[in-house]
Amino acid sequence: MSGADAMLPARRRFLRRLTGAGVAVLMPTGSPALGQTAVVPYRTEIIVRTVRSLHNxxxxxxxxxxxxxxxxxxxNIAAKQDEDDEVxxxxxxxxxxxxxxxxxxxAFDALKETVRVAHKRGLxxxxWVPQFHDQVAARRHPAWQMQAAVDGKVAPFSGRDRKEYFVNPLNAEVQAYQRSIVDEIVxxxxxxxxxxxxxxxxxxxMDLGPETRARYRERFGVDPLDIDFKTDSAARQQWNGWRTDAIGAYVRSVRQAMDAVRPGLELGVYILPPEFVEVGQDAAAFAGYVNFLSPMAYFRDWGYEPAWVHRSVLPLTxxxxxxxxVIPVLDEDWTALDRGSVSAHRPVARLVAGRFALAAPSAL
Structure with a gap:
């Protein structure tokens, strides 16, 4: 499955489960997996959706x-809201x-309080700072909103259910705004x-706003609106390569901005599985600027078996x-068999260094 229309509703369902009210340990310390010799126990992380978990x-x-x-x-605590469900x-x-x-x-600074209490316990x-899915920025600055081609015409992108608020990742003002939030936190x-x-x-x-189209025409002599986005071609590949390069340059700029304030502070990115190339996110374009990549490996939401994680997501990443x-984000409802299926593949387990970010609202 590679179509964004099929992919993104599943992503929304998954993210709504990231309440952070509990955590599941992926591999008990010293326990063998499915008859294999004991593997290094996972050092577990959790992802917390502040809006559902941390009100006081x-x-x-x-x-x-x-x-x-x-x-x-x-x-990993949400410092900035990612979706448009609760707020x-x-x-x-x-x-x-x-x-x-x-x-x-x-009146409640959830980030400050979490840092204070967690550090006392040695955690x-x-x-967690979502970037270009941002209703606040899109409403404040309509010119920043992502523009998409639909039936040969350009219109603000609002998703299949008209509930999405993307801003243009290629816009310099958008980038500066998102970077400023990261800088403020750092x-x-x-x-x-x-x-x-x-x-x-x-x-x-997307994006097919006037500024993006003008830049692309100047660079390649082609109006991107003339590209057939539904069919693989050299023109579409060139367009996607240009976009992925821009995303890579943006992540590099975030790294540079962070280093100017707190050199070496850890930086990571939650990414979609590498096979979803249509979103213009090629981790190879920015891996050199981050400490870790976290592919979202929730196989059930996309109709895959657990084997998809170790046969595709992890090796491709x-x-x-x-x-x-590589620190994959896993579903919170993995069974012992699911965990064993992945952990039994020792080469992959070593690649991820035994660390998983696991969203688990009610696993304990």
Whole structure:
């Protein structure tokens, strides 16, 4: 499955489950998998959707205590809203001077409190900062909204259900705005790292705003609106290559901005599986600027068997990762058999260094 229309609703369903209320340990310490010799136990991480989990200091304390008791090493907390279900994407859960605070979090700095409590227990905290899926930015600056080709005409992209708010990753002002939020967090919060998300397009047929079209015509002498985005061709490959290069350059710029403030601070990216090439996100274009890549390996939502993770997602990501670690994001409802199916493949397990980010709202 590679079509974005089929892929992205499943992604939304998955992300809505990232409540962070619990955690599942993928491999008990010292336990053999399916008759294999014992493998290195996984150092588990969790991803926390702040909007569903951390409304007050008491909930932060409960989360951190549960994480510590479950041998979780890293909490990845949403500093900026990713979806438009509970609150608008682009609102934030910390004391920002740039982006508006999410409704209900005006007086509670969830990021600050999580860092404070987690560090006391010896846990690391990364700020999860979605980028180009941002309703706040799109509404404040209509010219920033992603433009897509539909039946030969250009219109603001709103997704199949008209509920998506993308801003144009190729726009310099958009990039500066998103970078400024990362910079603000790095400067004012003692986080142990940043994880970017939504660093991509939604399909081949975007962005096609006037500025993007003018730049592409100047570079290649072709109006991208004339490309047949539904058919593989040299023209479509050139277009997609240009977009992926731009995404890579953007991640590099984030790395450089972070190093100017806190050199060497950990940076990672949540990515779609490498086979989904239509979103213009080629990890090879930015792997050299990050510490880790986290492919979203939720096989059930896309109709795959567990084997898809170790036969496709992990090796394809590892081939693009260079020196970057590969830390796949797994479904929270994996069975022991599912875990064994992946962990039994020792070469892949070594590639991922035994670390998984696992979203688990009710696994304990």
């Amino acid at each position: 200091a008491g909930e932060v304390t409960k989360l951190v205590e549960l994480a510590a008791a479950s041998h979780v090493g890293v909490i 608008p994407s682009g609102t934030v859960f910390y004391a920002s001077r740039i982006a508006p605070r999410a409704h209900g979090w005006e 690391k905290v990364r700020a 400067r004012h919060y003692d986080v142990d790292g940043i994880v970017l998300d939504w660093v991509r397009f939604d399909d081949y047929n 590892a081939a693009k990762a260079g020196r970057a670690a």
